Amino acid sequence: MNNTALTSSLERWFATNARDLPWRTTHRDPYRSLVSELMLQQTQVSRVVEKFEPFLERFPSVAALAEATEDEVLAAWSGLGYYRRARLLHTCAKAIVDRHEGVVPDSLDELLKLPGIGRYTAGAIASMVFGQRAPIVDGNVTRVLLRVHNKPIPQADKATVDWAWQRAEALVNACDDPATFNEAMMELGATVCVPKGPRCLQCPISAECGALAAGTTESIPLPKPRAKQKHLYCASVVMRSTRSVLLEQRPGSGMWAGMFQLPTLEREDRAHEPGELVEAGFADPEHIESFTHVTTHRIVEFAIYRASAPTKTPENLRKHPIGSLDTLAISNAQMKALRIAGILES
């Protein structure tokens, strides 16, 4: 494999084929890149594009983010999922203020010490923002490398991961411009060397691709073994007045940590019976509608009930003006519940 032939082809291709994305400004801003990289962890570009500018407008700088409350940060993150990232980004901003006077550090080591920033994100910021020869490996890069080298091996194995980082390092050391090359690898994976039906006719490195030569592109990478989805049954209760609704805040860990929701009972074995709602203090529960919310790790069955005011008021329960719900951290599943309940408009 000629590393330089591969990197130069990719860099040339990227110069004319890069998508126009909000964080791809001509001069990369460290804070914008930090926010975009955290948002992009395990999340597709199209989802991030909608949330990116509003988030930056709300928190225009590291200092502004560091001074915000956790609830405010979570609210701005609402809908993006993996909400721990929002808390980590918030903690990260505070650490940058404390340790680096509010300036995003340029060294790989210092970046790696920050919360929410791992090997990939540190390499991405070091290379794309600060131009350093730091390798990056993510799902896209791994797939491209496995195909180029025609390696039908499990992508999650430690040996595979180590090999991919080694290859990425050799390539970033051979390339002309690390920022361009790293981003080109990911762009290729996202737009050309896609998981199903790669567009090999448009690929700038098809001449170097072992999988294309061998006719194995469709079987690389091997399918990831996936954990079985766990079932969760939620009964969410609507108790409202004309202008307000009762909401609770979820605990600080686990699923949808820290997010606001209709008062909700949960169990894993079966759906709730109305009597259980009564026992929990929700008088005269009346079933409105049910729906299924699917995530990567869970199948959540929501049953929405209407009830009169609680007979006992849990510590956690508070009235929220309906007009103010858009400033709260609320998951998409609960947004759907609020629409079904007629609290929010469809």
Add this chain to the structure above:
DNA sequence: AACCCGGGGCG
């Protein structure tokens, strides 16, 4: 090393 954590779009 295994497990946990959202959400939507696409074939």
Add this chain to the structure above:
DNA sequence: CGCCCAGGGTT
């Protein structure tokens, strides 16, 4: 409906 995704932290 199964599959995928610009991962990182905790245990």
